[in-house]
Amino acid sequence: MNGTTDAVESTPVEDTAPTDATRTEEPRRKGSSKSRLEEEGDIAADYLEELLDIADLDGDIDIDIENGRASVAIVADEAGTPALERLVGADGEVLEALQELTRLAVQAQTGDRTRLMLDVAGHRSTKRSSLVRLANEVVARVKSSGSAERLDPMPAFERKVVHDAVAAAGLVSESEGEEPRRRVVVLPTAVEAGDGPQATDD
Known part of the structure; x- marks a missing residue:
């Protein structure tokens, strides 16, 4: 895995007046790099919280910015770590797949590729x-x-x-x-x- 996702294909935009949704998106695209990365972290955190609920797993979400990319970590107390390790898998294979899914979830909302990094239970x-x-x-x-x-x-x-x-x-x-x-x-x-x-x- 190369740590990137394919860019979403752009579709032609009709020559019409901008909708409310379009106006809402414009400030997001024009924000600072830090704001953009913080937004990526927030979107990823929402996605991962839903996943934890579905999987009936306990974990806190930490959001940070490291080396010019959003960084999100799912952490648990010592007692909850073994359960979270199911999201890591052998040699981190499940974690790599989950990171790609999270990147796709972020890309679906922002329209831009992301280099977001995900960690689970301190594995990375x-x-x-x-x-x-x-x-x-x-x-x-x-x-x-x-x-x-x-x-x-x-x-x-x-x-x-x-x-x-x-x-x-x-x-x-x-x-x-x-x-x-x-x-x-x-x-x-x-x-x-x-x-x-x-x-x-x-």
Whole structure:
């Protein structure tokens, strides 16, 4: 999965006076980037609250803005975490699918693609910490050996975390292959001033 959804096709708009619904939508499109991201988070939260009700699961919704994208997390107390983990699934597969559904729900209301990130029961935050440790270990080996190292295939979110950690450690990384076998390659090349942007994947 590449962490993005296909753009919704636009349909011809008839040459008529704007409706009340159209007027309502206009301020939303012209809002600031922060306002737009906050709106995405609110829409996602409403969608996820309905899903939790349907699934008869308890959880609180946290909304934030991180790295230029809306971030929504479903959290529970320690006793409720095992139940929420059903929304994570093996290796985060259910979470990835739920994130795509949530993005589609947001896109359906805003008309724009979204890069919203979803976490459930702290799965992504825990995974992020382990990926940073992995990236640092790989960077140390690559610096020592002078040879590139290829990591196992991983989803777009995980590749992004690794790319950022590698860049912070002073090396360059890139992605290769096709989904779902796309992987990060860490190169024995130091980041130089004026170099192009680091690989961000998605």
